[in-house]
Amino acid sequence: MAKPDPRIEAIKARIQDFPDFPKPGILFRDIFPLFQHPSLCHDVVNVFYEHFVSKYPSTKVDAVLGLDARGFLFAPLLAEKFRANFVAVRKKGKLPGKVVSCDYTLEYGSAEVEIQNHAVSDGQNVIIVDDLLATGGTMNAACLLAKKLKLNIIQCQCVIALTGLNGEKKLPAGIDFYSIVQYEF
Numbered sequence: 001m002a003k004p005d006p007r008i009e010a011i012k013a014r015i016q017d018f019p020d021f022p023k024p025g026i027l028f029r030d031i032f033p034l035f036q037h038p039s040l041c042h043d044v045v046n047v048f049y050e051h052f053v054s055k056y057p058s059t060k061v062d063a064v065l066g067l068d069a070r071g072f073l074f075a076p077l078l079a080e081k082f083r084a085n086f087v088a089v090r091k092k093g094k095l096p097g098k099v100v101s102c103d104y105t106l107e108y109g110s111a112e113v114e115i116q117n118h119a120v121s122d123g124q125n126v127i128i129v130d131d132l133l134a135t136g137g138t139m140n141a142a143c144l145l146a147k148k149l150k151l152n153i154i155q156c157q158c159v160i161a162l163t164g165l166n167g168e169k170k171l172p173a174g175i176d177f178y179s180i181v182q183y184e185f
């Protein structure tokens, strides 16, 4: 069996649980304590990067798409490692110019996300990044946006996956998903 990665153990140790936030019955997994140990943020980005490069050693990444808001904490750093563009997938009404939109539901609500058309080009290879996959509604909406824009999604990456909510199954068929830390709920 592969030796556990001490960086992943350290990341997991810093994620904090808040029962009944933002609604009764939701166990909120908070990634912000990672930022009280700045080297852990770099560990997250390096683990994402190394995982991708070991699986797709000869694939050029053109853009890293980050999901509003907590995906923005990691996606620009990851984009810089790939010498790729960072592209924001923002909540509705925040981006100027021509945008494409997609609505969705998530573990505790519903929303709509958008990408600026001019930020990407047909056929670009992209990674989509967020902090957490719960029901998969948010990541699925980002994948649908990427597909509308004819982007080539190589992998979706999250710091955390709540595996008991079956979010991966909600993603479009054939999407490769990677998470660093898993919880059932």
Ligand SMILES: O=P(O)(O)OC[C@H]1O[C@H](OP(=O)(O)OP(=O)(O)O)[C@H](O)[C@@H]1O
Pocket (backbone or CB within 6 Å): 067, 068, 069, 070, 071, 105, 106, 107, 108, 111, 130, 131, 132, 133, 134, 135, 136, 137, 138, 139, 167
């Ligand atoms: O898999 P899902 O059920 O869709 O849930 C996951 C999403 O929920 C959270 O974002 P939230 O919408 O709370 O926004 P925030 O990042 O602005 O806090 C989280 O950061 C993911 O984006």
Ligand SMILES: Nc1ncnc2[nH]cnc12
Pocket (backbone or CB within 6 Å): 026, 027, 028, 029, 030, 106, 107, 108, 132, 134, 135, 185
């Ligand atoms: N349980 C959870 N913790 C943190 N962010 C979330 N987004 C959706 N579900 C979540």
